[in-house]
Amino acid sequence: MKPPVSARPVKHSLTLRGHRTSVSLEDAFWQAFRDLAARQDMTINALATRIDAERGDVGLASAIRVHVLRDLQAMRQT
Structure with a gap:
């Protein structure tokens, strides 16, 4: 059985063009x-x-969420 999925945000570090960000x-x-x-x-x-690089003035976390959502929507339409 899978553990419950947390609805709270979880912070992870990423490296973007050589710079660490959370x-x-x-x-x-x-x-x-x-x-x-x-x-x-x-x-x-x-x-x-x-x-x-494509996000404009939107926060990175929001841009990732929207990107993931659009990908899932596109997968569902095919």
């Missing part, structure tokens, strides 16, 4: 983010760097 996401988003990176044959740091 991002807080809920467990479900961390798992979906890791799965998405694996499907794209990327590390989560590489995927976060790409999202960071």
Whole structure:
């Protein structure tokens, strides 16, 4: 049996272009983010760097959540 998924954000460190930063996401988003990176044959740091470069004035955690959500929605439509 899987442990319960926490609804509280969990902080993890990422490296973006050689700089460490912390991002807080809920467990479900961390798992979906890791799965998405694996499907794209990327590390989560590489995927976060790409999202960071495209995010504009939105916070990184929000940009990751939206990116993950859009990916899941696109998968559901196919």
